Amino acid sequence: MTPPPSLPAASQPAAQVPTVDTVEHAAATPDQTQPWAELGLKAHEYATIREILGRRPTAAELAMYSVMWSEHCSYKSSKVHLRQFGEKMSDAMRAHLMVGMGENAGVVDIGNGWAVTFKVESHNHPSYVEPYQGAATGVGGIVRDILAMGARPIAVMDDLRFGDIAHPDTARVVHGVVAGVGAYGNCLGLPNVGGSAKFDASYQGNPLVNALCVGALRHEDIHLASAEGVGNKVVLFGARTGGDGIGGASILASETFEGGVPAKRPSVQVGDPFMEKVLIECCLELFAAGAVLGIQDLGAAGISCATSELASNGGVGMHVRLDDVLLRDPTLNAGEILMSESQERMMAVVRPEQLEAFLAITGKWEIESNVVGEVNDSGRLTIDHCGERIVDVDPRTVAHDGPVYDRPYARPAWMDGLQADSASSLTLPADGAALRATALAFLGSPNLSSRDWITRQYDRYVQGNTAMARPDVAGVIRVDEATGRGVAVATRSNDRYTKLDPYEGARQAVAAAYRAVAIAGASPLAVTDCLNFGSPEDPDSMWQFAEATRGIADACQDLGVPVTGGNVSLYNGTGEPGRIDSSINPTPLVGLLGVFDDVARATPSGWREAGQVLYLLGRTRAELDGSQFAALSGHLGGLPPVVDLEAERVLAEVMVAASRDGLVDAAREVGEGGLLIAATLGCLRYGVGARIAVDDVCAHDGLTPAEALLSESQARVLCSVPRSEEQRWTDMLSVRGVPAVRIGVTDDTGVLEVQGQFMLPLDEARAAWDAPLPTHFG
Numbered sequence: 001m002t003p004p005p006s007l008p009a010a011s012q013p014a015a016q017v018p019t020v021d022t023v024e025h026a027a028a029t030p031d032q033t034q035p036w037a038e039l040g041l042k043a044h045e046y047a048t049i050r051e052i053l054g055r056r057p058t059a060a061e062l063a064m065y066s067v068m069w070s071e072h073c074s075y076k077s078s079k080v081h082l083r084q085f086g087e088k089m090s091d092a093m094r095a096h097l098m099v100g101m102g103e104n105a106g107v108v109d110i111g112n113g114w115a116v117t118f119k120v121e122s123h124n125h126p127s128y129v130e131p132y133q134g135a136a137t138g139v140g141g142i143v144r145d146i147l148a149m150g151a152r153p154i155a156v157m158d159d160l161r162f163g164d165i166a167h168p169d170t171a172r173v174v175h176g177v178v179a180g181v182g183a184y185g186n187c188l189g190l191p192n193v194g195g196s197a198k199f200d201a202s203y204q205g206n207p208l209v210n211a212l213c214v215g216a217l218r219h220e221d222i223h224l225a226s227a228e229g230v231g232n233k234v235v236l237f238g239a240r241t242g243g244d245g246i247g248g249a250s251i252l253a254s255e256t257f258e259g260g261v262p263a264k265r266p267s268v269q270v271g272d273p274f275m276e277k278v279l280i281e282c283c284l285e286l287f288a289a290g291a292v293l294g295i296q297d298l299g300a301a302g303i304s305c306a307t308s309e310l311a312s313n314g315g316v317g318m319h320v321r322l323d324d325v326l327l328r329d330p331t332l333n334a335g336e337i338l339m340s341e342s343q344e345r346m347m348a349v350v351r352p353e354q355l356e357a358f359l360a361i362t363g364k365w366e367i368e369s370n371v372v373g374e375v376n377d378s379g380r381l382t383i384d385h386c387g388e389r390i391v392d393v394d395p396r397t398v399a400h401d402g403p404v405y406d407r408p409y410a411r412p413a414w415m416d417g418l419q420a421d422s423a424s425s426l427t428l429p430a431d432g433a434a435l436r437a438t439a440l441a442f443l444g445s446p447n448l449s450s451r452d453w454i455t456r457q458y459d460r461y462v463q464g465n466t467a468m469a470r471p472d473v474a475g476v477i478r479v480d481e482a483t484g485r486g487v488a489v490a491t492r493s494n495d496r497y498t499k500l501d502p503y504e505g506a507r508q509a510v511a512a513a514y515r516a517v518a519i520a521g522a523s524p525l526a527v528t529d530c531l532n533f534g535s536p537e538d539p540d541s542m543w544q545f546a547e548a549t550r551g552i553a554d555a556c557q558d559l560g561v562p563v564t565g566g567n568v569s570l571y572n573g574t575g576e577p578g579r580i581d582s583s584i585n586p587t588p589l590v591g592l593l594g595v596f597d598d599v600a601r602a603t604p605s606g607w608r609e610a611g612q613v614l615y616l617l618g619r620t621r622a623e624l625d626g627s628q629f630a631a632l633s634g635h636l637g638g639l640p641p642v643v644d645l646e647a648e649r650v651l652a653e654v655m656v657a658a659s660r661d662g663l664v665d666a667a668r669e670v671g672e673g674g675l676l677i678a679a680t681l682g683c684l685r686y687g688v689g690a691r692i693a694v695d696d697v698c699a700h701d702g703l704t705p706a707e708a709l710l711s712e713s714q715a716r717v718l719c720s721v722p723r724s725e726e727q728r729w730t731d732m733l734s735v736r737g738v739p740a741v742r743i744g745v746t747d748d749t750g751v752l753e754v755q756g757q758f759m760l761p762l763d764e765a766r767a768a769w770d771a772p773l774p775t776h777f778g
Helices: 023-028 043-053 059-068 124-129 131-148 170-188 248-252 273-288 302-314 334-339 352-364 395-399 415-420 432-443 495-500 502-520 539-559 628-632 645-661 674-686 695-701 705-710 723-736 762-770 772-777
Strands: 097-099 106-111 114-122 152-162 192-199 208-218 233-238 294-297 317-321 345-350 369-376 381-385 388-393 466-468 475-478 486-492 523-532 563-569 587-596 613-617 666-669 689-692 717-721 740-747 751-754 758-761
Touching: 023 388, 043 059, 059 302, 059 334, 059 388, 059 395, 106 523, 106 563, 106 587, 114 131, 114 486, 114 523, 114 587, 124 131, 124 170, 124 208, 131 152, 131 170, 131 208, 131 273, 131 294, 131 345, 152 170, 152 273, 152 475, 152 486, 152 587, 170 192, 170 208, 170 273, 192 475, 192 486, 208 486, 208 523, 208 587, 233 273, 233 302, 233 352, 273 345, 273 352, 294 302, 302 317, 302 334, 302 345, 302 369, 302 381, 302 395, 334 381, 345 352, 352 369, 388 395, 415 495, 432 628, 432 674, 432 705, 432 758, 432 762, 486 502, 495 502, 495 587, 502 523, 502 539, 502 587, 502 645, 502 666, 523 539, 539 563, 539 587, 539 645, 613 723, 628 674, 645 717, 645 723, 666 674, 674 689, 674 705, 674 717, 674 751, 674 762, 695 705, 695 740, 717 723, 751 762, 758 762
Parallel strands: 114 563, 152 192, 317 381, 523 563, 689 751
Antiparallel strands: 097 106, 106 114, 114 208, 152 208, 233 345, 233 369, 294 345, 317 369, 381 388, 466 475, 475 486, 486 587, 523 587, 613 717, 613 740, 666 717, 689 740, 751 758
């Protein structure tokens, strides 16, 4: 975009300026050339900054506005759609919500004076540039968000999306990302209890690394990112500030990659998990001592973000001296110090009378800290460097009152053709031999095969509070050792469904996560989300985003679970706008948290004993569009499975009651891969065989055996029920009106038999399930 004539062109040669570009100098040199375009600002945005300030910005102010007004930090293209999460939240949904959107993370009441904070965020673009550090610092950043709420982090999860498994660059990204996630979490001593890893060519240049963290705290221990109290000290503590990550997450996450490399290539942040572990313990001791009034972690946009958000949230002024910031690299200029995204740093607001105690605690933990400023009543954020005033802004204009765009969006022209191309054109397995071959193909496929080669790199049981972890349907963590009270967390997103219909696909993600925590036995309570989409400047991608956001909001409203916070990641695309392959498959990841009175009653996802009866709950339809069966044929088209949220709600109530009353011994969702995969993985979990028959399902729902086994209809669960509880179980299903078919029994044969169709020895199934990905990547 060409700047207005009244503005200096960004491409003109820079005039000679003093070493420090002061506020006074900026006022005296209105025509000085500035690199606003190079910093990612649009011409009208730069003009707005000048209008706000009544002069041109200093170099330091320009740096601050550029990072804080970036897509990643400001949510400028998504705010208008995200508002509905609050607008559609009922009073009943707020009943357990203690802290909602707008803070570092949401906090919910789980009873007995305990609260849990949880959030998912992306570190997508940095993880393509430098997979190990990009993924590692993604984990570190979300852990600090949880810590900043006053909570002890107790578990992490990760959802990963990679490009075509056969592409020569995929192995580089996969190995780096998995190693980074594992190394950082393991060094922190945090159990990694769940997540997923999927492959699709749409993610080739835009892998997704979505990291989730859960923390536990008492109600009275909640801390917020807000400065208050004139005269209170602003303390920066943790790692020193260096040149790594300058503009990293904020710039990388706000621009599309072009030609296979980033349009902007600043340094990716470098993490030190051992520093972060010490920082966690130090912060928790500071909280316990009452030495902190407000606290903010330094992530994207670094000091620019922490100072402006603390001051803006508190409605106060703040003065900061950059000369007092402890540096790893003394050559950094003021803008670089403000923009640096060096990791493992926190900023706290401390009363003067508590400062000695604060410094004593940081000293005990050998954490470097320094007072860098004070809170005042000026309503301005002022920053000095080398004795000169280089920033004088209203902090709200930096942190919260940036540009907000209602981007144009429209249903893509290619959607009609995509939805018309149904999987009904595919040839289904015609007999038992073909179904057996399909089962083995499923088990060996990139997206249904074992993830043990990933999860064995993660410590799932450190701290001793993990009740369940992957490959079970949800991660389950004990919060209160005395009572067993705890939480279940599950993440879900089916990008194939969302490509076919963003609204229904997003509703399905909520329903699937809701179902998963209920299958585990927890009462669904709250949602966090990470919305991964293409460029907001492409009307196709923006339509996908708008529809998916609406779908999540509507589903949460119908199920009565509030969205507590989350993250938006845009510009995940490399193609020409307007094409069907312009961007990644839209991937709205939903994380759902549920509550247990006692995690000891959590329901595992595999058959543990022979002689139990297997029940399929829910209605099965001939729904194969977007399915894993279609994926085996390289097909994507049609309409995703029907989402029935009332059926999901009733099903969840049944599963929670069954867990509480001991009516089921094991249960797993029937989702991707249909009943065929659910039955097979149920057997593989503990090596217990099963005999099932689908004749009654076919008769009940009017299906062929192949449709009954391969359909991905929603609101379905496969349960293993002790014979002693079968009567109570069927009575409850009848009272609740849940469709159910008794389809088989578990046995000790070491074989999955689908009667009248095929027999599959579990050893053969496990060999197929374990083989493909480690073999491919070496």
